[in-house]
Amino acid sequence: MSGLKIGNSLGKPVDRVDGRLKVTGGAKYAAEYPLKNLAYGVLLQSTVSKGRIKKIDTQEAERVPGVVTIMTYLNAPKIPAKPASDFNNALHLLQDNVIYHDRQNIGVVVADTFEAASEAASLVKITYDRKAPTVHIESELSKAFAPGGEHSQQTKRGDVDNAWKKAAVKVEHTYKTPAEIHSPMEPHATTAVWDGDELTVYESTQAIFATRDNLAKAFGLPPSKVRVITHFIGGGFGTKLTTWSATILTAAVAKKIGRPVKLALARSQTFGPTGHRPVTIQAVKLGAGADGKLVALSHECISETCSYSDFIEHASGISTRLYSCPNVSTNQKIVRVDVGMPTWMRAPGEAPGSFALESAMDELAYALKMDPIQLRLVNYANKDEHDNLPWSSNSLKECYKQGAAKFGWQKRNPQPRSMRKGDLLVGWGMATATHPTFRMKASAKVKLLPDGTALVQSGTQDIGTGTYTVMTQVAADALALPLTKVKFELGDTLLPESPLSGGSMTAAAVGSAVSLACLDVVKKIVKIAVADKSSPLHGHKENDIQASNQGLCLRADPKIAESYVEIMKRHGSLPVEATASSASDANAEKYSKHSFGAHFAEVQVDPDLGTVRVTRFLSAVGAGRILNSKTAGSQIKGGIIYGIGMALTEEILRDGASGRVMNADLGEYHLPVHADTPDINVIFVDEHDSVINPIGAKGIGEIAMIGIAPAIANAVYHATGKRIRELPITLDKLL
Ligand code: MOS
Numbered sequence: 001m002s003g004l005k006i007g008n009s010l011g012k013p014v015d016r017v018d019g020r021l022k023v024t025g026g027a028k029y030a031a032e033y034p035l036k037n038l039a040y041g042v043l044l045q046s047t048v049s050k051g052r053i054k055k056i057d058t059q060e061a062e063r064v065p066g067v068v069t070i071m072t073y074l075n076a077p078k079i080p081a082k083p084a085s086d087f088n089n090a091l092h093l094l095q096d097n098v099i100y101h102d103r104q105n106i107g108v109v110v111a112d113t114f115e116a117a118s119e120a121a122s123l124v125k126i127t128y129d130r131k132a133p134t135v136h137i138e139s140e141l142s143k144a145f146a147p148g149g150e151h152s153q154q155t156k157r158g159d160v161d162n163a164w165k166k167a168a169v170k171v172e173h174t175y176k177t178p179a180e181i182h183s184p185m186e187p188h189a190t191t192a193v194w195d196g197d198e199l200t201v202y203e204s205t206q207a208i209f210a211t212r213d214n215l216a217k218a219f220g221l222p223p224s225k226v227r228v229i230t231h232f233i234g235g236g237f238g239t240k241l242t243t244w245s246a247t248i249l250t251a252a253v254a255k256k257i258g259r260p261v262k263l264a265l266a267r268s269q270t271f272g273p274t275g276h277r278p279v280t281i282q283a284v285k286l287g288a289g290a291d292g293k294l295v296a297l298s299h300e301c302i303s304e305t306c307s308y309s310d311f312i313e314h315a316s317g318i319s320t321r322l323y324s325c326p327n328v329s330t331n332q333k334i335v336r337v338d339v340g341m342p343t344w345m346r347a348p349g350e351a352p353g354s355f356a357l358e359s360a361m362d363e364l365a366y367a368l369k370m371d372p373i374q375l376r377l378v379n380y381a382n383k384d385e386h387d388n389l390p391w392s393s394n395s396l397k398e399c400y401k402q403g404a405a406k407f408g409w410q411k412r413n414p415q416p417r418s419m420r421k422g423d424l425l426v427g428w429g430m431a432t433a434t435h436p437t438f439r440m441k442a443s444a445k446v447k448l449l450p451d452g453t454a455l456v457q458s459g460t461q462d463i464g465t466g467t468y469t470v471m472t473q474v475a476a477d478a479l480a481l482p483l484t485k486v487k488f489e490l491g492d493t494l495l496p497e498s499p500l501s502g503g504s505m506t507a508a509a510v511g512s513a514v515s516l517a518c519l520d521v522v523k524k525i526v527k528i529a530v531a532d533k534s535s536p537l538h539g540h541k542e543n544d545i546q547a548s549n550q551g552l553c554l555r556a557d558p559k560i561a562e563s564y565v566e567i568m569k570r571h572g573s574l575p576v577e578a579t580a581s582s583a584s585d586a587n588a589e590k591y592s593k594h595s596f597g598a599h600f601a602e603v604q605v606d607p608d609l610g611t612v613r614v615t616r617f618l619s620a621v622g623a624g625r626i627l628n629s630k631t632a633g634s635q636i637k638g639g640i641i642y643g644i645g646m647a648l649t650e651e652i653l654r655d656g657a658s659g660r661v662m663n664a665d666l667g668e669y670h671l672p673v674h675a676d677t678p679d680i681n682v683i684f685v686d687e688h689d690s691v692i693n694p695i696g697a698k699g700i701g702e703i704a705m706i707g708i709a710p711a712i713a714n715a716v717y718h719a720t721g722k723r724i725r726e727l728p729i730t731l732d733k734l735l
Contacts, residue, residue: 041263049659103272133659158327167287186234275343384592395622403620427719466631478518504699520578610731643708
């Protein structure tokens with residue numbers, strides 16, 4: 001971006017600093033490191049969903065020229081059980097012949113070429129003792145349980161039963177959301193290289209340090225012997241927060257054959273062993289007075305988990321605090337079925353939870369004959385009533401106001417089927433979003449070099465969200481350098497430790513650490529300058545000096561200044577460096593920290609065909625300080641597009657008899673494409689949050705897709721008069 005003043009890049013629509021590398025192919029992904037003597041791994045996966053492997057015949061496969069090894073439970077190294085964690089229970093590491101789910105990893109074929117490994121994999125003959133799987137939770141609901149005991153997943157305030165009895169207006173419905181798969185453009189991939197007992201892994205992961213620690217545990221090594229490198233990742237959305245079995249198996253087979261091995265999952269292989277968003281069935285009760293004020297709110301969720309681990313999809317969590325209500329109860333139960341382990345997927349909990357709550361709020365608005373925004377304003381929570389804490393900041397009212405104005409909400413005729421465009425039914429719907437702002441400890445190192453450039457490093461990940469770019473901006477502004485003079489490095493466990501890139505926290509957590517490290521560097525060079533008789537800043541008070549225009553100047557008289565290069569030149573041309581860590585502070589813990597948003601959807605529905613098109617979408621978001629309006633806007637747009645998929649097309653379909661996934665590719669598992677994507681408008685509501693963290697950013701990755709599906713479902717109701725309580729809203733449900 002041209003015309004940018006030095007020190008003034010934050011908030012501006014700065015282009016991605018890694019954009020050129022990405023479009024020219026210079027950005028290296030986990031399966032793109034051309035190592036010497038590299039062998040290619042291809043996974044073997046089960047074709048049944050429950051039972052045992054009876055026989056594995058590898059004779060024909062082993063005859064394929066170039067095959068190096070075929071590793072199955074018959075010859076895999078023992079991976080020691082660690083009773084302290086569920087690591088070995090949750091991942092299938094070829095330790096026995098039991099099959100728990102469709103597409104379970106049951107072997108790795110390694111060859112000199114990918115083609116030979118693929119051909120050999122196709123020739124491995126596996127027979128099974130098959131058992132009848134159960135893959136749909138509907139038949140199992142009576143077995144639902146709360147991990148940790150009957151009441152362990154419950155939250156309660158007031159007396160819901162009593163208030164419900166007395167409520168003037170009541171809405172009580174059950175909502176269902178399907179299993180979804182993350183579908184990053186780059187499927188999971190690992191390249192593993194051993195050097196003696198030291199392991200280097202190039203991995204497509206959202207969590208380099210957790211990957212390092214899990215690999216260390218699997219191989220009985222100290223973490224210092226394992227290095228994980230992730231310079232680029234083609235999307236994660238939660239599926240790459242966990243170390244899955246293929247990563248460990250790739251390292252195990254590389255060790256076994258004494259050669260580096262790379263293994264990338266095919267798209268169809270990701271529909272089982274790498275997690276999914278589980279099915280939820282959610283019962284919601286909303287009781288209100290005639291004025292619309294909520295008096296009772298109950299939200300109970302039953303979600304799917306696998307037979308070998310307890311994963312809870314916390315869909316009811318959003319109901320604990322989004323609205324003001326004296327009597328609230330929420331609960332979470334899970335049901336075991338024969339599927340792969342579910343995991344977090346973008347806005348876990350809130351994305352499916354908001355579909356139930358925000359659909360029910362729309363139903364309540366119709367029951368009350370009240371405008372849906374008005375209903376939400378009546379129930380606006382002045383504080384977090386669940387934790388009984390004030391909000392650190394909350395711009396929700398402003399989101400409603402600015403969003404409604406720009407969308408033209410006042411022109412909406414609330415009557416269903418009242419708006420048309422030609423033969424098409426037109427509907428407008430809205431929904432609210434909220435997401436907590438998390439913060440884990442992050443660290444960064446900043447080195448101001450004698451040539452006046454800065455090297456900034458943190459062991460974080462850029463999952464496509466713009467971490468490289470935004471951290472470059474944070475450092476450039478703090479050091480008063482142009483963006484081109486800052487280099488930001490990430491994605492290596494040799495760098496200062498930072499948290500996983502999940503929970504929408506990277507920008508705030510790592511940005512705070514980068515910012516603090518830069519301030520330290522400035523302090524250090526200020527000290528050098530004031531002590532230096534040859535510097536124009538000599539003898540001035542340290543506090544009177546600031547970073548400015550690639551050097552330092554007096555706050556009160558910026559003409560008294562000196563460049564970093566000049567200062568360092570007189571001091572042995574040594575770099576000035578600092579390392580800083582940043583974690584949540586005690587003051588911030590006195591507040592409830594959340595981002596908020598209001599989403600507005602327009603749909604057109606063909607009344608004869610039942611097809612739904614989202615024709616317009618607008619989101620107004622309050623997420624603290626926006627560090628880069630371009631990458632942030634792209635994030636929100638991406639979340640909305642993901643939400644359109646959730647609303648209209650995405651669903652893992654499992655065959656009841658075989659338990660197998662029937663749509664395990666992007667041809668049959670329908671993600672929105674450009675033709676499905678409307679004009680999207682994003683408003684960032686101006687918000688200043690002084691307590692949340694040093695840079696005032698809240699995180700935007702997940703707020704972007706919370707409330708999208710219900711906004712669309714509510715628009716579909718407005719268009720058609722049909723309330724669809726089960727996602728996705730496919731045409732069969734509308735006819
Ligand atoms: Mo997200 S599910 O925290 O990648």
